[in-house]
Amino acid sequence: MKLVACVNHVPDTETKVKVGSDNKSIDRTGVNFVINPYDEFAVEECLRWKEKFGGEVIAVTLGGDTHKETLRKSLAMGVDKAVLLKDDSPRDSYSVARALADYLKEIAPDAVFFGKQSIDSDDGAVGGMVAEMLGFPSVSVVVKLEVRDGTAVAEREIEGGHEKVEIKLPAVFTAQKGLNEPRYPSLKGIMAAKSKPIEEKPATPVSNKLDVRVMKKPAGKSAGKIIGADATAVPELVKLLHEEAKVI
Amino acid sequence: MKILAFAEQRDGQFKKAAFEVMKAAATLAAETQGQALGLVAGDRVKSMSSSLGGYGAVKVLAAEDSRLKFPSNAYAEVIAQVAKKEKADVVFFSATSMGKDLAPRVAVKLNAGLAADCTALRVEGGDLVATRPVFAGKALTEVTVTSAVKVFTLRPNVFLTGESSGAAAPVEDAGVSLSDDHFGGSVREVTQASGKLDVAEADIIVSGGRGLKGPENFAMIEELASVLGAAVGASRAVVDAGWRPHDEQVGQTGKTVSPSLYIAVGISGAIQHLAGMSSSKYIVAINKDKDAPIFQVADYGIAGDAFEVVPALTKEVKKLLGK
Numbered sequence: 001m002k003l004v005a006c007v008n009h010v011p012d013t014e015t016k017v018k019v020g021s022d023n024k025s026i027d028r029t030g031v032n033f034v035i036n037p038y039d040e041f042a043v044e045e046c047l048r049w050k051e052k053f054g055g056e057v058i059a060v061t062l063g064g065d066t067h068k069e070t071l072r073k074s075l076a077m078g079v080d081k082a083v084l085l086k087d088d089s090p091r092d093s094y095s096v097a098r099a100l101a102d103y104l105k106e107i108a109p110d111a112v113f114f115g116k117q118s119i120d121s122d123d124g125a126v127g128g129m130v131a132e133m134l135g136f137p138s139v140s141v142v143v144k145l146e147v148r149d150g151t152a153v154a155e156r157e158i159e160g161g162h163e164k165v166e167i168k169l170p171a172v173f174t175a176q177k178g179l180n181e182p183r184y185p186s187l188k189g190i191m192a193a194k195s196k197p198i199e200e201k202p203a204t205p206v207s208n209k210l211d212v213r214v215m216k217k218p219a220g221k222s223a224g225k226i227i228g229a230d231a232t233a234v235p236e237l238v239k240l241l242h243e244e245a246k247v248i
Numbered sequence: 249m250k251i252l253a254f255a256e257q258r259d260g261q262f263k264k265a266a267f268e269v270m271k272a273a274a275t276l277a278a279e280t281q282g283q284a285l286g287l288v289a290g291d292r293v294k295s296m297s298s299s300l301g302g303y304g305a306v307k308v309l310a311a312e313d314s315r316l317k318f319p320s321n322a323y324a325e326v327i328a329q330v331a332k333k334e335k336a337d338v339v340f341f342s343a344t345s346m347g348k349d350l351a352p353r354v355a356v357k358l359n360a361g362l363a364a365d366c367t368a369l370r371v372e373g374g375d376l377v378a379t380r381p382v383f384a385g386k387a388l389t390e391v392t393v394t395s396a397v398k399v400f401t402l403r404p405n406v407f408l409t410g411e412s413s414g415a416a417a418p419v420e421d422a423g424v425s426l427s428d429d430h431f432g433g434s435v436r437e438v439t440q441a442s443g444k445l446d447v448a449e450a451d452i453i454v455s456g457g458r459g460l461k462g463p464e465n466f467a468m469i470e471e472l473a474s475v476l477g478a479a480v481g482a483s484r485a486v487v488d489a490g491w492r493p494h495d496e497q498v499g500q501t502g503k504t505v506s507p508s509l510y511i512a513v514g515i516s517g518a519i520q521h522l523a524g525m526s527s528s529k530y531i532v533a534i535n536k537d538k539d540a541p542i543f544q545v546a547d548y549g550i551a552g553d554a555f556e557v558v559p560a561l562t563k564e565v566k567k568l569l570g571k
Contacts, residue, residue, distance in 0.1 A: 013500045013520035017386035026387065037501050093352070094361055119500055121382055123364045128352030137321060140349045143494075157495055158345040159446035165318055177487075177501065178494045209361025209395040213377065218388050221526055224547035226538065231560035233550050237532065238564045240548055245530045247452070247509040248476060248565065 001055035001110040003046040005079065006100055006130070007039040009063055009070040010120040017217070024212045025090065035070040038115025040077075040182040041175035045113050045145065047078050048180060053147075055110075056080045060103060062096055062203050064088040075193035076185030082196065085203035092210035093121070097129035099203040104134060109170060111152075116141045116174040124174070131172035138172035139165050143179055249282040249376070252336035254327055255300055255308075256346050257290055264449070265342035265404040267303045272369065272407045273340050274304020279371050285309060285334060286417065289326045290316045297419045302412030309334070311422035315431060322430040324350050328357035329424040331397065338376065343401035344448075351401045361393035363400045367506070367527070376400075384500035384523035404449055405506050445479040447498055452509045455481030455498055455525070459514020459535060459554055463491035468555075469513060472562045475571060481505070481525075483515050499524035514554045517542030534558065 011017070011026065012034045020027040035043075046057040059074035061067045062085040071082035085099050104112060112134075117124030124140075131138035143162065144155035153166050157176055185193070227233040227240070241248045253273040255266035273284035286305035288297045290312070297308040311326045327350065331339050339354060341347035343365040355362040367388075368379035375392045378400060382389055393399070447453050454473040456466055466480070473480045482492035484499050498505055500520035510528035515521060517533075517540055525531070526545045533546035534557050543549045550557050565571075 011383070015383070015386070016519060017383050019387060024389075026383075092361060093364070094355065097352075097356070119384065122380075122384060122504075123362070124348050125352040125355070125362050125364055128349060129356050129362075132321075132324070132353040132356035138349075138353075141345060156345070159449050160444045163318065176494075177497070209393060210363060211392050211394050213390045213392060215382070215387050215389045218381070218385060218527070221531070221545040221547075223544045224531075224549065226543060226549040226551050228550055228552065229538075230550075230552040231556040233552070234557060234560040234564050237548055237550060237561065238568055241509065241530070241532070242568060245509070245547065247530050248568065 001049060001053050002107065003049050003055060003057045004104065004107070004109045004112045005039065005042040005046045005057065005059045005074065006112065006114045006126070007043065007059050007061045007070050007074055008036040008115070008118045008120070009033050009061060009067040010036045010118055013037070013119065019215050019217060024215050026215070033066060033069065035073045036115050036118050038117060038119070038175055038177070041177065041179045042113035042115050043074050043077050043079060044180045044182040045173070045175060047183070049111065049147065058083060058107070060085065060100065062087060062091070062099055068198055071198050072193050073185065075196050076189040077183060078189060082198045084198055084200045086200050087203035092208040093123040093125040093129060094209045095206035097126045097133060098206045100126065101130045101133035102204045103201065104130065111169055112136070112172045114172070114174045116176045127172055127174040134172070136170050136172050137167040138174070139167060140174040141176045142173050143176050145173065145179065249276060249280040249337045250285070250335060251277055251282060251338045251340060252285045252287055252331050252334060253305070253340040254347070254350070255286050255288050256342055256344060257288060257293060257296065260292065260296060262296065262299070263342070263344065264409070265344050267409040267412070268404065268407040269340045269342050269402055270300050270303040270305055271409045272402055276338070276369060276371070276376070277304070285336070287311070287327060287330050287422065289313070289323060289422070294419055298416040299412065301415040301417030303409060305417040308417045308419045309422040310419050311424050313426060315426070320431060321353065322426050324353035324357060325426060325430045326422065326424045327354045330422050331358055333423070337397065339397070339399045341399070341401045343403050347401050351399055355399040358397045358399065359395060360397040360399045361395045363391050363393055363398070365403050366400050367403050367406050369400070381504065381527070384504050384520070385527055386523045403506065405451065447479045447481045447496060447505050448503050450479035451507050452476050452478035453481045453498070453505060453507045454478045454511045454513065455483065455515060456486065456513050457483035457515030458485045459516070460486070466492065468558045468562070472511070472558055472565070475562055475565050475569070483521050484518070512542050512546070513558055515542055516540040517545065
């Protein structure tokens, strides 16, 4: 099977976001970038499918040279091939999806995996858009996946429960935490990743359909009052919630 | 502007979020001398559809098809066909698990840009400007969609509905045509809803963290949540430790929530957790360590032992609510 994990390179969750001088994006100074946490589940799922069914795993990303770091991480985890669709300019989910879909059409994969969202833009849209552009069925926010004879049974998370769907391959899946436990790259994997080539291709130029006018910090919540240091403060707390906040 | 609001229903019941998007569409229509239309799709949905009039729909399009169950290509096809037929300028979804699944497909079908998970909308110089949090709320962006047709998903629990006016909207058959191909190879679907209140939809959340010392101590969190009619949330630390299921995780790699009341118990307030919950309207922190970062965002705090404070709080709330 030809399996593709679409991965993104994002600021880690410890990042304290500062707005950059363009007032439209973040200040990248001193920010530690990592593979998008949800994309690790996507890579891991591809590797597990390959172990079961054989085939090839390709990791693909769209971005500048710094994205190679995330491709190296994917290679270290065990993917066979890494592809960088090169474009440094800011893109919205639509133009990212278009470039990925154009590449995927060329290689005709059996299954394409994404993380359920990138933790930078929080769009959660690229997977669904790519599926539509490829004419593939898709299941988003997948927490469990079984595949047999070209058919996948996917369990997705919905509000207050799960939903089970059976779809035919080729298909697109977006991974939620819980789908699997991503492996740590072995030392051997890390060493091997250093020498594996990264294929570079130009990303299809597409104009954005979303214009970011401004990025700003939210009006921070100011610290309120500490009412007490033990259970004797509870009646006061309940009174405040009932009479001042009016939330209970 | 002509705004089409996709009103989500499950098993013949509108979700609260359906009224939220309908009302937001009506508000925007009023500001722009436009029209707000509702769209309902699924099995036997016609009779319920007129109630969207109470939230400002001037007309509701109903697409009845017993095959429409799972959010799939077919669902997206219905919405795109109706948007085209009605010449909608704007399509609204709620950013629920269903809306988030469908909106990207519909956007592609309509050659439209998508602004996801918006928390505020305003009209400025004829443009619809949406506020959308990024980095789980560590920053906010203001965006416009530049394509002819524009798709937005609106975060649940943020746009207020008010009471229904009681008006009934005229209901029309959506008149869409679906072939088996549109069902995208989806041949079976089983819904396993546990009926558990989800943190993303809850008006009150009681969350627990490491300070609770062990999974068994979440019983007191569950009890307080049940008295308040709240959902149970959890920090990443306790989810990673396997104490709680990941669907309860609040934060940057969990869910971003905006309830009226968020009670954080034994949660110190790591930056990625604060990002996910600091847009809550009121925050209560209960933590032993008075220097914990959670107190920096809390409206009310008790710097004390959760094992004493939480049971006392449950008792006091019971008393207040007469339970």
